[in-house]
Amino acid sequence: MEVIHMNSASYSAWEWRWRCLEALGGGPPVLAAEARLLADLAAARPKNYQLWNHRRRLALKRGAAHAPEELDFAAACLGQDAKNYHAWAQRQAVVASFGLWAAELAYAEALIAADVRNNSAWNQRWFVVSGAPTKDPGAVLAREVAFAAAQIRRAPHNDSAWAYLRGLPALPGQAAQLAYEPGIPAICLEVLSGDHPSCPPALALLADVYAAQALAARAAGDATASAAARAAARRCFGHLLVADPLRSAYWRHCLAQLKSGAEEDDEA
Amino acid sequence: MTTPADLGPRGRLLVDKHANYIRSFEKSRESFEFYATEHFRMSGVYWGLTAMHLLGRLDDMDGTEILEWVLSCAKPDGGFGGSERHDSHLLYTLSAVQILALYDALDQADTERITDYVASLQQADGSFAGDSWGEIDTRFSYCALSCCALLGRLDALDVRRAAQYVAACRNFDGGFGRKPGDESHAGQVFCCVGALAIAGALDLLDRDLLCWWLCERQTRSGGLNGRPEKMQDVCYSWWCLSALSILGRLHWIDGAALSRFILFCQDEDGGGISDRPEDVADVYHTFFGVAGLALLGYRGLQAIDPTYALPVTVMEAVKARHAARVAAES
Ligand SMILES: [Zn+2]
DSSP states (O other), rough: OHHHOTTTOOOHHHHHHHHHHHTTTOOOOHHHHHHHHHHHHHHHHHHHHHHHHHHHHHHHHHHHHHHHHHHHHHHHHHHTTTTTTHHHHHHHHHHHTOHHHHHHHHHHHHHHHHHOOOOOHHHHHHHHHSSOOOOOHHHHHHHHHHHHHHHHHHTTTOOHHHHHHHGGGGGOOOOOOGOOHHHHHHHHHHHHHHHTTOHHHHHHHHHHHHHHHHHHHHHHOOOHHHHHHHHHHHHHHHHHHHHOGGHHHHHHHHHHHHHHHHHHHOOO | OOOOOOOGGGGGGHHHHHHHHHHHHOTTTTSSSHHHHGGGHHHHHHHHHHHHHHHGGGGGGGHHHHHHHHHHBBOOSSOOOOOSOOOOOOHHHHHHHHHHHTTGGGGGSSSSHHEEEEEEEEOSSOOBBSSTTOOHHHHHHHHHHHHHTTOOGGGSOOOHHHHHHHHBOOOTTTOOOTTTTOOOOOOHHHHHHHHHHHOOOOSOOHHHHHHEEEEEEOOOOOOOOSTOOOOTTTHHHHHHHHHHHTTTTTGGSSSSHHHHHHHHHHHHTTTTTSSSTOOBBBBHHHHHHHHHHHHTTTSSOOETTTTTEEEEEHHHHHHHHHHHHHHHHO
């Protein structure tokens, strides 16, 4: 143990310790004692990769009964430093190994409730929602759109929530595209018709929904619907040139893309 | 926070002050900073030298002494340490090779042993460990690919698998993290885009979604942040901008506003650039500030290659060297 205290990043010392644990039979008392020791060490060295690596092996070997203990430990580390990515990765490993998806969804939700701009918590929610097995992907999509919309109502300019919402149609098992999920334009319109008529992320997502609808209508041979959706997208991008001048080059690029789509319509 | 209209003396790049600031590190071997940063000194030297090259002042540095020191940090396993007294690590192995390239001295590198070292760190899933301790991170994928490409030995790696691992770290927002499932971060985005560019596998990313995420990083100050809802910081001028540049979307951000933010972060007295206007300058942010301005085409600066983070003229020499070798072998 002295060696590890002196240089806790020493690979061979940890590997050797792991073999000793296994040689000791790795019974529950041995593993519990090891977990207590590691908790002390981790408190002193929260960013040591080897320590977390050892801890992950130990957690997976101790089994599902001790998983809540492990999640509590990682949560305590994140309470100290929300950016400790070792702790996030530890939670992901434990959650995936023991199928603790519902508990992790609740954890991410509690963190988002405490700080709606916690981007790491949004990422963890995505990890759960995209990884948890489901028989009804449509219901998951609807639930998550509603969740994101509720968080957007709390803070309409929060990029993390908008990025999450925009990503949802890409969830595994979804046939849905941006063009077909009615909850997405609905929250955009709700924000824009309320106190935030120039909210850039709402305008940007709504513009992309209209652009996607234009493409879908064109694919279906409906030139009238395609032209109407394209006009709606053009209005949003035009509004963004004023609302978000820092990214005006990007909005002009989007407008140019719409225009080339219109030319293809004319040819058809 | 906004950047004021009148930047005073900081309205232009203070080339002489920055050159003197960087040179002062070479002279003050007794200083605290020198010892405090010993474990990553190789990267510090690379940042300083590349900044000097971009400023047109590389000749102010003692190249012979620097090369001697770099070679003294080579380890028996073929890698380089952060200093003479530290073990090999991919981060410092890349910095060492970049310094050799800066001085057109790649022939002084033991190419065979360095590539063996780098290749030994590749894992079955295509990822790379940073050193023999085993930590996995997409930063190390970039280091490995860049290092071997500079040495003309990409064939020593399983490039296809390396690219697949990087692609597996792509997130719903188009960005990349350290490992699969890990949150997107602009620093990792540079590493992953650079790695895919070197691997010839840029088709594995969603160009428009990623570039939108990158240009969303620009804040009202003109500066860029590394993740949503975080503070702007000069170093992201490089991490975000280089990726946009590799992907041909540099013009999607407001370059004039970013230039002004970087200039505002200059120390007009002692030289150097800090992460934010109110903070103290350091070599790291001085390099990334100057490199960001170089990507934006700031007048008087040498051009920089966004993939390799080396001056364009240096990369031309590296490519000519490899072409000559291939011609001689065939
Ligand atoms: Zn920084």
